[in-house]
Amino acid sequence: MYNKPIGSSRDVPVDIDKIDIEDLSIRDLNSLVRMSKTREGLLLQVRAEALVQTSCVRCLSDFYLPVSAEFEELFQFPARYREDTDLILPHDGYLDMRPLYREYLILSTPIKQLCQADCAGLCAVCGINLNKSHCEHHHDPGAHSIPLEQEERV
Ligand SMILES: [Zn+2]
Numbered sequence: 001m002y003n004k005p006i007g008s009s010r011d012v013p014v015d016i017d018k019i020d021i022e023d024l025s026i027r028d029l030n031s032l033v034r035m036s037k038t039r040e041g042l043l044l045q046v047r048a049e050a051l052v053q054t055s056c057v058r059c060l061s062d063f064y065l066p067v068s069a070e071f072e073e074l075f076q077f078p079a080r081y082r083e084d085t086d087l088i089l090p091h092d093g094y095l096d097m098r099p100l101y102r103e104y105l106i107l108s109t110p111i112k113q114l115c116q117a118d119c120a121g122l123c124a125v126c127g128i129n130l131n132k133s134h135c136e137h138h139h140d141p142g143a144h145s146i147p148l149e150q151e152e153r154v
């Protein structure tokens with residue numbers, strides 16, 4: 001892209017099965033990056049879809065949530081660098097997109113998400129995951145007024 005005329009653009013697909021970016025685990029990243037050369041640098045217009053690992057607010061277990069994000073960033077030519085930006089085109093031409101994917105996928109992930117709409121949560125007494133097993137404590141159904149199935153006692 002460095003030698004291309006201003007105004008030219010190129011679409012680059014980015015597909016990654018699994019990647020960890022710092023604290024974020026991502027699976028099935030499907031992304032299309034449109035790179036356009038401008039007077040200031042390279043403009044990246046990005047669409048991304050991925051499964052992002054997150055924790056259920058009710059039962060605290062980890063699961064993968066489908067997240068999509070769209071964003072635009074300008075990598076400036078070093079010689080044109082005037083504004084306060086972290087994004088400067090590296091001389092080797094290798095753009096590290098990982099911090100951008102991390103930032104924008106986190107921004108697009110809802111803060112309070114459930115592993116499933118009817119997640120049963122944790123037992124308030126023993127802490128057992130009620131999606132996976134039952135215990136004898138059902139004092140406080142809380143927001144979930146649906147009675148849980150009682151195991152048969154012999
Ligand atoms: Zn849950």
Ligand SMILES: [Zn+2]
Binds near residue numbers: 123125126127137
């Ligand atoms: Zn319990």
